[in-house]
Amino acid sequence: MSPSSVPGQQPAPDDPLFPAHRASRCADLGALDAQVVQCRACPRLVTWREQVAVRKRAAYLGWDYWARPVPGFGPADAALAVVGLAPAAHGGNRTGRMFTGDPSGDFLVKGLYAVGLASQPTATSADDGLTLRGVRMAAPVHCAPPDNKPTPGERDTCRPWLAAELALLGPGLRAVVVLGGFGWQALLPVLADAGWQLPQPRPRFGHGARVTLTGEGGLGELRLFGCYHPSQRNVNTGLLTLPMLEAVFRDAAAAAGLQEPGRTGPTG
Template identity: 60%
Template structure:
């Protein structure tokens, strides 16, 4: 693999230079711009969870995954240490991903209900999954500087896909996304709108871009095991996202 960006300035340069989504997805895994995240993701790949001791961890930044023409973008916060950091695909290989992709299958966005490995045959239609931070962070808590350094990847991803709706998973992801969008030239109100399950927020960005943010409780086990987020609740958010994206498409055509 070729050498990748080693500083925030280089991240901004290579992200802006990516001519298409395939080029962006190719450069993301080469990034080494955040020393703390590089050290942690690689350490996890060596000190593996016992259940995965015979597997080779991805242990690199994780690109987005899904339909390149997606009208709906699902945004978390960062890859899970033993999920996407292991498999190399967003929300793949952990309980959170199981819950998310099962809902996508029920609502017609995915061809299958499971997501276990990058080569398991899963395909997504009209939806893509991504994150503001592409490396697994210690304690699932990236620093503000790390979020800012990684931001141009998401900014370029948005400009290439131009989704109509972004489903934002969790309060931490909501705040990280709003910060990233503001830094990438989007108009984000002050004070920042608060996260809530089912909250809808329309934002305007560079080049006349417009997107609706749709809040959803995170698909973490602490929410799904306790019933704070149920399958029906997640299905309803995804169905609402489809309706909003269809309405926006009709408006564009009209």
């Protein structure tokens, strides 16, 4: 029995069983997001996200940090999911929205806008007016981790949220862009458990990786696209450039039916 569990009672937010118990009971993404933000199942992450909110960067002293789990972002009927790593300490953990308020988010949203999947090229705050077209941002871990490195245990505890999010997107989900090796390794077991047939040996992550999965029980094809994570290090060293990012999303958008192959530029 976990430390905060009491026989006959539902797991509390600080119980490691909380995500698994609550996620599967959510009827829609709104309900799921409301449960995600209550979660306190990983003590190390709770401590870190709250410490960061107190020891703010000088540039953000006037901010009231979100300092809670960051839910997914994007429409409930998205045909394309973007799976990253975890919120940034002074990005999503500050603003309360995925890939918002940090250089990684700036780079990602600029790329989405360039291929017509975002309403504007910037993401500065949760109320900046940004909307995504047919795209849902998700993460294997919903709390900012120290050094951007969640533990395997934290990843596994958080996994039910990602599984429920993808399930609630339903059969309309046709493609997933995975940003980085951590997201790739976290996502594959979720897809296998949901009924997607993974090739053997399991596909390895790489920028430009392309995998087509077939599903069971009414699931159609799902296309996976590997992309380097838009971290400052990857961008500053040139490992990931904006044209590279745009190319991945252009192909993924076409696979998801959101864009004609070869089309470039924002859409109205």
